[in-house]
Amino acid sequence: MGYNVSGSKQKAINILCDEFRKYNFIDPEDCEKLGVKRGLRNADNTGVLAGLTLICDVVGYEMIDGVKTATPGKLLYRGIDLDEFVAGVIESGRYGFEELSWLLLFGKLPTQQQLDFFNDVLADFRALPPGFAEDMIMKAPSPDVMNKLARSILAMYSYDDEAEDLSMGNVMRQCIEIIAGTPTIITNAYQVKRRNYDHKSMYFHLPKREHSTAQTILRTVRPDKRFTEEEAHLLDLCLILHAEHGGGNNSAFACRVLSSSLTDTYSALASAVGSLKGPRHGGANLKVTQMLEGMKEAISHPASEQDVKDYLRRLLRREAGDRSGLIYGIGHAVYTVSDPRAQILKRYAEHLAVEKGFGEDLHLLQMVEKLAPQVFAEEKGVDKNLCANVDLYSGLVYRTLGIPEELFTPLFAVARMPGWCAHRMEELMFGGRIIRPAYKNLTAKQSYVPINQR
Structure with a gap:
């Protein structure tokens, strides 16, 4: 085969792909023969037990006499049934996502005083660092808002003088900043995407301090800033339902894998965003x-x-x-x-x-x-x-709710951020070991051949 591609980059890539295919094939049946748990799943599709958590339990079946038995699904946030949490929030007519964020992070439902304090803290951190929107979002637009969110979270490292500090207080501060700032990032990124790729007008609305996360998103994404309470409560419900789904889901596990290496908060949470972006997960x-x-x-x-x-x-x-x-x-x-x-x-x-x-x-x-x-x-x-x-x-x-498709998965990320942060905190405080599963090597041994003899 000739390797002279005469400057054609695509032809060069095609040659490289052909070369890869010649020497790279793994038969899925080999996984069964060797006992490999593909996707870290057992033969009955249950997940391989990789750790312990206090944050969330996902129940979809029962093991009865060693047999996986179907059962109505339950989702438990810190031991509280999702149905009960939703019913309590709706019955009182309140917004519940902030309350749930407290529960996931700290393990106990907040008192009214604690919830008011937490809402004030989130409002304090909702604005992005000075110049961040202009330098990191407007000057480097992306056609994909999830891509821009991951890049923005990584960029926040450069605005943090204590980016590498893994003390509980510092990681907590970083997590709160990212939880509060994510809605602002995705709405700004969407507006910049509209301007640069859709050739439409972009508009930026400042959030109101007294607004919930759901209200803030609807206010800042709509041209006229107007929304009904029914719409805002429905979006709040979506955020509650998507907030957490156990340590074994792909994005939470990605966050825990990176956290176990003792990397910085921004790298760990950006990895979770990258995972959620995939169509097998959040997409x-x-x-x-x-x-x-x-x-x-x-x-x-x-x-x-x-x-x-x-x-x-x-x-x-x-x-x-x-x-x-x-x-x-x-x-x-x-x-x-x-x-x-x-x-x-x-x-x-x-x-x-x-x-x-x-x-x-x-x-x-x-x-x-x-x-x-x-x-x-x-x-x-x-x-x-x-x-x-x-x-x-x-x-x-x-x-x-009139939300553009470009924000469907980013809204999932807004909802999931408190859960990811809870998993990061838990992994850092109690994980204790770097996560490192094993892979079985299938390559036959071969000798090195001098280049003039190949």
């Missing part, structure tokens, strides 16, 4: 939105269960959608019978969705939730427990 809600649009275009009678089943069958056969063979929003690594977040979101989002003209979209997603397990069983010949996950409905809720 799935946007995939559901794209799938929904494809269904609306392809299905002549979206109210017909048979037509919907036929389309879902085409998705599984890689004949429709993005040809991935996936029905986005269906199935979860832990939940079997139900994802409590999806059930809560569907229940509380219905009124506003119908009011805003998204009732038919909601009904179509509900049909997907109902029919996808049937289609999967028919196509795969396996009666597998499949339930709707939170991504099936979260994208539609954001649409209902």
Whole structure:
């Protein structure tokens, strides 16, 4: 094969890719033979036990007589059932995300005095460092807001005189700054993206000190700064549902892996953002939105269960959608019978969705939730427990709130930041060892050959 590419960079890359393919192939069956836990999962799809935590418990099944048994899903924040927390917040008419952030960080529900204090602290830290927006966001725009968020968090290192200090007080201060500043970063990054890539006007609105995180986001992302309390409470609910999901989820684990090396807070939290950006993790809600649009275009009678089943069958056969063979929003690594977040979101989002003209979209997603397990069983010949996950409905809720698609996954990051920070604090204080799993090497031994003999 000739290696003279005459200045063509793409041709050079193609040659390099061909070279990689020749000597790099691992048969997935070798993993089974050698007992490798791919994805750090056991054969029954349960997660490999890698650590201990006080922060969150995700319950999707029970082990009865050594057999994984399906059960309705539960999500416990510091031992408090998500359903109970949501009911308590909604019954009192309060915003709950800040209260939940305190709970995740400190382990106990705050008193009113503690909550008022915490809200004041967040308000103090909501503004970005002087010149940060201009130098780090406006002068270096990105077409992807998650990319800009990760870069911005890394850039905050340069504005911190104590960036490497791992004392509890300093890490706590860094975590609070990032929790408070993330909504500001993503709304600023979105406006700069609009201006540089969409060629539209950008607008920056200062947050109000008395506003909750949900109110702040709606005020700063909308041109007229206006929103209803129902909209703000629904967004607050989304933040609550997405705030934490155990130490084994990909982004929290990424944060803990980096934290175990004793790296700085900014590097650890930026790694979590990078993980969440992936479509197998936080980017799935946007995939559901794209799938929904494809269904609306392809299905002549979206109210017909048979037509919907036929389309879902085409998705599984890689004949429709993005040809991935996936029905986005269906199935979860832990939940079997139900994802409590999806059930809560569907229940509380219905009124506003119908009011805003998204009732038919909601009904179509509900049909997907109902029919996808049937289609999967028919196509795969396996009666597998499949339930709707939170991504099936979260994208539609954001649409209902008028939030642009570019902010779907960044909002997930805003919600997840307190959980990531709690995991970082826990890993630093109690982890004690660098996380280092093993990989089995499959390369046959070979001798070095002088270059003139190759």
